[in-house]
Amino acid sequence: MSSSHLYFIAPFRTLPSSPSLPNLHRIPLLVSRSSHPLTHKALVFSTGIRGVSGSGRYCWRTMAEKGKGKVEVFDSEEDLSVSLGKYTADLADKFSKEKGSFTVVLSGGSLIKSLRKLVEPPYVDAVDWSTWHVFWVDERVVPKDHDDSNYKLAFDGFLSKIPVLPGNVYAINDALSAEGAADDYETCLKHLVKSNVISVSAATGFPKFDLMLLGMGPDGHVASLFPGHPLVKENEKWVTFIKDSPKPPPERITFTFPVINSSAHIALVVCGAGKAAPVNAALGNGQNSDMLPVQMVSPEGELDWFLDKDAASKL
Numbered sequence: 001m002s003s004s005h006l007y008f009i010a011p012f013r014t015l016p017s018s019p020s021l022p023n024l025h026r027i028p029l030l031v032s033r034s035s036h037p038l039t040h041k042a043l044v045f046s047t048g049i050r051g052v053s054g055s056g057r058y059c060w061r062t063m064a065e066k067g068k069g070k071v072e073v074f075d076s077e078e079d080l081s082v083s084l085g086k087y088t089a090d091l092a093d094k095f096s097k098e099k100g101s102f103t104v105v106l107s108g109g110s111l112i113k114s115l116r117k118l119v120e121p122p123y124v125d126a127v128d129w130s131t132w133h134v135f136w137v138d139e140r141v142v143p144k145d146h147d148d149s150n151y152k153l154a155f156d157g158f159l160s161k162i163p164v165l166p167g168n169v170y171a172i173n174d175a176l177s178a179e180g181a182a183d184d185y186e187t188c189l190k191h192l193v194k195s196n197v198i199s200v201s202a203a204t205g206f207p208k209f210d211l212m213l214l215g216m217g218p219d220g221h222v223a224s225l226f227p228g229h230p231l232v233k234e235n236e237k238w239v240t241f242i243k244d245s246p247k248p249p250p251e252r253i254t255f256t257f258p259v260i261n262s263s264a265h266i267a268l269v270v271c272g273a274g275k276a277a278p279v280n281a282a283l284g285n286g287q288n289s290d291m292l293p294v295q296m297v298s299p300e301g302e303l304d305w306f307l308d309k310d311a312a313s314k315l
Protein backbone atom coordinates (compact mmCIF):
# COMPACT_ATOMS: atom_id res chain seq x y z
CA MET A 1 0.00 0.00 0.00
CA SER A 2 1.13 3.52 -0.55
CA SER A 3 -0.63 6.83 -0.28
CA SER A 4 -0.49 7.22 -4.05
CA HIS A 5 -2.48 4.05 -4.57
CA LEU A 6 -6.20 3.54 -4.43
CA TYR A 7 -6.76 1.50 -1.38
CA PHE A 8 -9.96 2.44 0.31
CA ILE A 9 -12.10 -0.65 0.58
CA ALA A 10 -15.46 0.20 2.08
CA PRO A 11 -16.69 2.03 5.09
CA PHE A 12 -17.61 -0.46 7.75
CA ARG A 13 -21.28 0.36 7.64
CA THR A 14 -21.57 -0.64 4.00
CA LEU A 15 -20.27 -4.13 4.57
CA PRO A 16 -22.79 -6.94 4.70
CA SER A 17 -23.39 -8.25 8.18
CA SER A 18 -22.96 -11.92 7.40
CA PRO A 19 -20.24 -13.47 9.53
CA SER A 20 -19.30 -15.70 6.62
CA LEU A 21 -17.76 -13.03 4.43
CA PRO A 22 -15.01 -14.80 2.57
CA ASN A 23 -11.65 -13.10 2.13
CA LEU A 24 -12.82 -9.54 2.02
CA HIS A 25 -9.24 -8.50 1.75
CA ARG A 26 -9.28 -9.76 -1.81
CA ILE A 27 -12.03 -7.37 -2.88
CA PRO A 28 -10.58 -4.97 -5.47
CA LEU A 29 -9.73 -1.60 -4.08
CA LEU A 30 -12.40 0.88 -4.83
CA VAL A 31 -12.07 4.52 -4.03
CA SER A 32 -9.27 6.99 -3.95
CA ARG A 33 -8.56 8.23 -0.46
CA SER A 34 -8.35 11.82 -1.54
CA SER A 35 -11.60 11.75 -3.51
CA HIS A 36 -13.70 10.34 -0.72
CA PRO A 37 -15.61 12.85 1.38
CA LEU A 38 -14.95 11.22 4.74
CA THR A 39 -11.67 11.76 6.47
CA HIS A 40 -9.78 8.76 7.58
CA LYS A 41 -6.51 8.02 9.22
CA ALA A 42 -6.36 4.31 9.02
CA LEU A 43 -7.66 1.19 7.50
CA VAL A 44 -8.60 -1.44 9.98
CA PHE A 45 -8.35 -5.11 9.11
CA SER A 46 -9.67 -7.38 11.76
CA THR A 47 -10.61 -10.88 12.62
CA GLY A 48 -12.49 -9.60 15.62
CA ILE A 49 -15.73 -7.91 16.52
CA ARG A 50 -17.27 -5.67 13.92
CA GLY A 51 -17.42 -1.99 14.61
CA VAL A 52 -16.00 1.39 13.78
CA SER A 53 -12.81 2.25 15.59
CA GLY A 54 -12.82 5.96 16.19
CA SER A 55 -14.79 8.70 14.56
CA GLY A 56 -14.58 9.02 10.82
CA ARG A 57 -12.25 6.09 10.53
CA TYR A 58 -12.99 3.47 7.94
CA CYS A 59 -12.98 -0.01 9.26
CA TRP A 60 -12.42 -3.00 7.13
CA ARG A 61 -13.35 -5.96 9.19
CA THR A 62 -12.66 -9.27 7.60
CA MET A 63 -13.15 -12.87 8.42
CA ALA A 64 -9.55 -13.59 7.56
CA GLU A 65 -7.46 -16.24 9.31
CA LYS A 66 -7.95 -16.38 13.02
CA GLY A 67 -5.08 -15.38 15.26
CA LYS A 68 -3.76 -12.54 13.15
CA GLY A 69 -5.69 -9.97 15.13
CA LYS A 70 -6.79 -6.48 14.26
CA VAL A 71 -4.53 -4.46 12.00
CA GLU A 72 -4.54 -0.69 11.78
CA VAL A 73 -2.45 1.11 9.21
CA PHE A 74 -1.70 4.77 9.82
CA ASP A 75 -0.60 7.45 7.41
CA SER A 76 2.22 8.43 9.67
CA GLU A 77 3.99 7.46 12.86
CA GLU A 78 2.47 10.60 14.38
CA ASP A 79 -1.06 9.30 13.72
CA LEU A 80 -0.04 5.91 15.05
CA SER A 81 1.25 7.44 18.27
CA VAL A 82 -2.04 9.31 18.80
CA SER A 83 -3.99 6.07 18.46
CA LEU A 84 -1.57 4.08 20.59
CA GLY A 85 -1.81 6.66 23.36
CA LYS A 86 -5.59 6.41 23.44
CA TYR A 87 -5.55 2.61 23.21
CA THR A 88 -3.12 2.33 26.14
CA ALA A 89 -4.92 4.90 28.27
CA ASP A 90 -8.29 3.22 27.60
CA LEU A 91 -6.97 -0.19 28.62
CA ALA A 92 -5.32 1.26 31.72
CA ASP A 93 -8.63 2.83 32.69
CA LYS A 94 -10.57 -0.37 32.07
CA PHE A 95 -8.25 -2.62 34.08
CA SER A 96 -7.77 -0.07 36.86
CA LYS A 97 -11.54 0.19 37.30
CA GLU A 98 -12.01 -3.57 37.14
CA LYS A 99 -9.26 -4.69 39.48
CA GLY A 100 -7.47 -1.64 40.88
CA SER A 101 -4.27 -2.19 38.91
CA PHE A 102 -2.88 -2.17 35.39
CA THR A 103 0.07 -4.39 34.50
CA VAL A 104 1.84 -3.15 31.39
CA VAL A 105 4.93 -4.60 29.75
CA LEU A 106 7.24 -2.39 27.70
CA SER A 107 9.69 -3.23 24.94
CA GLY A 108 12.78 -1.23 24.16
CA GLY A 109 13.60 0.26 20.80
CA SER A 110 11.29 2.51 18.83
CA LEU A 111 8.22 1.59 20.88
CA ILE A 112 9.06 4.10 23.59
CA LYS A 113 8.96 7.03 21.16
CA SER A 114 5.54 5.87 19.98
CA LEU A 115 4.24 6.21 23.56
CA ARG A 116 5.01 9.92 23.63
CA LYS A 117 1.36 11.05 23.54
CA LEU A 118 0.84 9.55 27.00
CA VAL A 119 3.19 12.09 28.55
CA GLU A 120 1.24 14.98 27.06
CA PRO A 121 -2.20 16.37 27.92
CA PRO A 122 -4.82 15.07 28.25
CA TYR A 123 -3.35 11.71 29.30
CA VAL A 124 -0.54 12.90 31.53
CA ASP A 125 -3.12 14.56 33.79
CA ALA A 126 -6.11 12.27 33.25
CA VAL A 127 -4.57 8.81 33.61
CA ASP A 128 -4.50 7.31 37.11
CA TRP A 129 -0.81 6.44 37.08
CA SER A 130 -0.92 5.10 40.65
CA THR A 131 -2.46 1.85 39.41
CA TRP A 132 0.27 1.18 36.84
CA HIS A 133 2.77 -1.63 37.32
CA VAL A 134 5.48 -1.49 34.67
CA PHE A 135 7.60 -4.40 33.42
CA TRP A 136 9.97 -5.10 30.55
CA VAL A 137 9.49 -7.87 28.01
CA ASP A 138 13.25 -7.87 27.52
CA GLU A 139 16.27 -6.11 28.82
CA ARG A 140 19.89 -5.87 27.90
CA VAL A 141 22.34 -6.99 30.60
CA VAL A 142 24.00 -3.62 31.05
CA PRO A 143 23.90 -1.05 33.85
CA LYS A 144 20.65 0.90 34.10
CA ASP A 145 22.40 4.10 33.07
CA HIS A 146 23.96 2.54 29.96
CA ASP A 147 22.78 3.79 26.58
CA ASP A 148 21.79 0.24 25.60
CA SER A 149 19.51 -0.18 28.62
CA ASN A 150 15.83 -0.57 27.82
CA TYR A 151 15.11 0.74 31.32
CA LYS A 152 17.06 3.93 30.61
CA LEU A 153 15.29 4.38 27.30
CA ALA A 154 11.88 4.02 28.94
CA PHE A 155 12.84 6.15 31.94
CA ASP A 156 14.18 9.01 29.85
CA GLY A 157 11.38 8.97 27.27
CA PHE A 158 8.37 7.96 29.32
CA LEU A 159 8.59 6.99 32.99
CA SER A 160 10.39 10.12 34.20
CA LYS A 161 7.57 12.20 32.73
CA ILE A 162 4.65 10.52 34.50
CA PRO A 163 3.86 10.15 38.21
CA VAL A 164 4.08 6.35 38.20
CA LEU A 165 4.96 5.01 41.67
CA PRO A 166 8.69 4.13 41.72
CA GLY A 167 7.89 0.93 43.64
CA ASN A 168 5.66 -0.19 40.77
CA VAL A 169 8.45 -0.05 38.19
CA TYR A 170 10.10 -3.45 37.95
CA ALA A 171 13.51 -3.09 36.34
CA ILE A 172 15.94 -5.99 36.14
CA ASN A 173 18.72 -6.26 38.68
CA ASP A 174 21.67 -4.91 36.74
CA ALA A 175 24.18 -6.17 39.31
CA LEU A 176 23.59 -9.79 38.27
CA SER A 177 24.78 -12.00 35.42
CA ALA A 178 22.37 -12.78 32.57
CA GLU A 179 21.36 -16.08 34.23
CA GLY A 180 21.01 -14.43 37.63
CA ALA A 181 19.00 -11.49 36.30
CA ALA A 182 16.58 -13.79 34.45
CA ASP A 183 16.03 -15.93 37.59
CA ASP A 184 15.68 -12.84 39.73
CA TYR A 185 13.09 -11.31 37.40
CA GLU A 186 11.12 -14.56 37.28
CA THR A 187 11.17 -14.71 41.09
CA CYS A 188 9.94 -11.11 41.20
CA LEU A 189 7.05 -12.02 38.87
CA LYS A 190 6.18 -15.03 41.05
CA HIS A 191 5.95 -12.82 44.14
CA LEU A 192 3.70 -10.41 42.30
CA VAL A 193 1.48 -13.28 41.16
CA LYS A 194 1.21 -14.45 44.79
CA SER A 195 0.28 -10.98 45.92
CA ASN A 196 -2.29 -10.73 43.10
CA VAL A 197 -0.65 -7.81 41.37
CA ILE A 198 -0.16 -9.96 38.27
CA SER A 199 -3.00 -12.23 37.16
CA VAL A 200 -2.49 -15.81 36.05
CA SER A 201 -3.87 -17.37 32.91
CA ALA A 202 -6.37 -20.07 33.83
CA ALA A 203 -5.57 -21.68 30.49
CA THR A 204 -1.77 -21.83 30.75
CA GLY A 205 -0.79 -21.15 34.36
CA PHE A 206 1.62 -18.49 33.12
CA PRO A 207 1.38 -14.86 34.24
CA LYS A 208 -1.22 -12.91 32.36
CA PHE A 209 -0.30 -9.28 31.87
CA ASP A 210 -3.00 -6.78 31.02
CA LEU A 211 -1.08 -5.26 28.12
CA MET A 212 2.17 -6.01 26.35
CA LEU A 213 3.49 -3.29 24.08
CA LEU A 214 5.75 -5.12 21.66
CA GLY A 215 8.07 -3.75 19.03
CA MET A 216 9.54 -5.85 16.25
CA GLY A 217 13.01 -5.80 14.72
CA PRO A 218 13.65 -5.79 10.95
CA ASP A 219 14.49 -9.52 11.21
CA GLY A 220 11.08 -10.27 12.76
CA HIS A 221 12.35 -10.62 16.32
CA VAL A 222 10.17 -9.67 19.26
CA ALA A 223 11.41 -9.17 22.82
CA SER A 224 14.88 -10.83 22.65
CA LEU A 225 13.52 -13.87 20.82
CA PHE A 226 15.40 -14.02 17.53
CA PRO A 227 14.71 -15.98 14.33
CA GLY A 228 16.15 -19.48 14.43
CA HIS A 229 17.32 -19.20 18.05
CA PRO A 230 16.39 -22.14 20.33
CA LEU A 231 14.96 -19.73 22.93
CA VAL A 232 11.87 -19.29 20.78
CA LYS A 233 10.93 -22.84 21.81
CA GLU A 234 11.35 -22.35 25.57
CA ASN A 235 8.07 -23.45 27.08
CA GLU A 236 8.70 -23.79 30.81
CA LYS A 237 10.57 -20.76 32.05
CA TRP A 238 8.84 -17.43 32.42
CA VAL A 239 12.00 -15.41 31.90
CA THR A 240 15.14 -16.63 30.22
CA PHE A 241 18.49 -15.26 29.04
CA ILE A 242 20.50 -15.09 25.86
CA LYS A 243 24.25 -14.59 25.60
CA ASP A 244 24.57 -14.68 21.82
CA SER A 245 22.01 -12.14 20.68
CA PRO A 246 22.56 -11.43 16.97
CA LYS A 247 21.69 -7.82 17.72
CA PRO A 248 24.06 -6.14 20.16
CA PRO A 249 24.42 -6.14 23.06
CA PRO A 250 24.79 -9.94 23.12
CA GLU A 251 23.58 -10.56 26.70
CA ARG A 252 19.92 -10.04 27.41
CA ILE A 253 17.02 -11.41 29.39
CA THR A 254 13.61 -11.95 27.85
CA PHE A 255 10.09 -13.12 28.57
CA THR A 256 9.35 -16.43 26.88
CA PHE A 257 6.56 -17.06 24.40
CA PRO A 258 4.27 -18.80 26.91
CA VAL A 259 4.28 -15.61 29.00
CA ILE A 260 3.93 -13.31 26.00
CA ASN A 261 1.06 -15.37 24.63
CA SER A 262 -0.82 -15.54 27.93
CA SER A 263 -1.40 -11.76 27.75
CA ALA A 264 -4.85 -10.23 27.86
CA HIS A 265 -3.81 -7.71 25.18
CA ILE A 266 -0.81 -7.36 22.93
CA ALA A 267 -0.10 -4.32 20.79
CA LEU A 268 2.46 -4.97 18.07
CA VAL A 269 3.80 -1.57 17.08
CA VAL A 270 5.81 -1.47 13.86
CA CYS A 271 7.00 1.46 11.75
CA GLY A 272 9.24 1.82 8.74
CA ALA A 273 9.79 0.23 5.34
CA GLY A 274 12.69 -1.78 6.75
CA LYS A 275 10.17 -3.90 8.63
CA ALA A 276 7.69 -4.41 5.78
CA ALA A 277 8.94 -7.91 4.91
CA PRO A 278 8.38 -9.51 8.34
CA VAL A 279 5.05 -7.68 8.61
CA ASN A 280 4.08 -9.26 5.31
CA ALA A 281 5.31 -12.65 6.48
CA ALA A 282 3.06 -12.34 9.53
CA LEU A 283 -0.01 -10.77 7.95
CA GLY A 284 0.19 -11.49 4.23
CA ASN A 285 -1.13 -14.54 2.49
CA GLY A 286 2.16 -16.17 1.63
CA GLN A 287 3.51 -19.26 3.34
CA ASN A 288 6.97 -19.40 4.80
CA SER A 289 8.51 -22.54 6.15
CA ASP A 290 10.44 -20.98 9.04
CA MET A 291 8.19 -19.07 11.37
CA LEU A 292 9.60 -15.73 12.43
CA PRO A 293 9.24 -14.90 16.12
CA VAL A 294 6.70 -12.20 15.27
CA GLN A 295 4.54 -14.91 13.70
CA MET A 296 4.56 -16.78 16.99
CA VAL A 297 2.84 -13.93 18.80
CA SER A 298 -0.65 -15.29 19.36
CA PRO A 299 -2.12 -14.20 22.66
CA GLU A 300 -5.03 -15.85 24.38
CA GLY A 301 -6.42 -12.32 24.60
CA GLU A 302 -6.48 -9.70 21.85
CA LEU A 303 -3.78 -8.83 19.36
CA ASP A 304 -3.74 -5.33 17.86
CA TRP A 305 -1.26 -4.34 15.17
CA PHE A 306 -0.31 -0.68 14.88
CA LEU A 307 1.49 -0.17 11.57
CA ASP A 308 2.55 2.92 9.74
CA LYS A 309 2.01 2.82 5.99
CA ASP A 310 5.66 2.07 5.30
CA ALA A 311 5.60 -1.00 7.52
CA ALA A 312 2.40 -2.07 5.73
CA SER A 313 3.77 -1.36 2.27
CA LYS A 314 4.19 -5.00 1.24
CA LEU A 315 0.74 -6.11 2.39
Ligand SMILES: O=C1O[C@H](COP(=O)(O)O)[C@@H](O)[C@H](O)[C@H]1O
Pocket (backbone or CB within 6 Å): 106, 107, 108, 109, 110, 111, 138, 139, 140, 150, 214, 215, 216, 217, 218, 221, 222, 223, 224, 247
Ligand atom coordinates in the same frame (compact mmCIF):
# COMPACT_ATOMS: atom_id res chain seq x y z
O1 LIG B 1 16.63 -5.09 20.70
C1 LIG B 1 15.45 -4.85 20.72
O2 LIG B 1 14.80 -4.67 19.55
C2 LIG B 1 13.37 -4.72 19.45
C3 LIG B 1 13.00 -3.90 18.23
O3 LIG B 1 13.54 -2.61 18.35
P1 LIG B 1 13.22 -1.45 17.29
O4 LIG B 1 14.14 -0.30 17.67
O5 LIG B 1 13.54 -2.01 15.92
O6 LIG B 1 11.79 -1.08 17.45
C4 LIG B 1 12.69 -4.24 20.71
O7 LIG B 1 11.31 -4.47 20.62
C5 LIG B 1 13.30 -4.96 21.91
O8 LIG B 1 12.65 -4.60 23.10
C6 LIG B 1 14.74 -4.56 21.98
O9 LIG B 1 15.42 -5.11 23.10
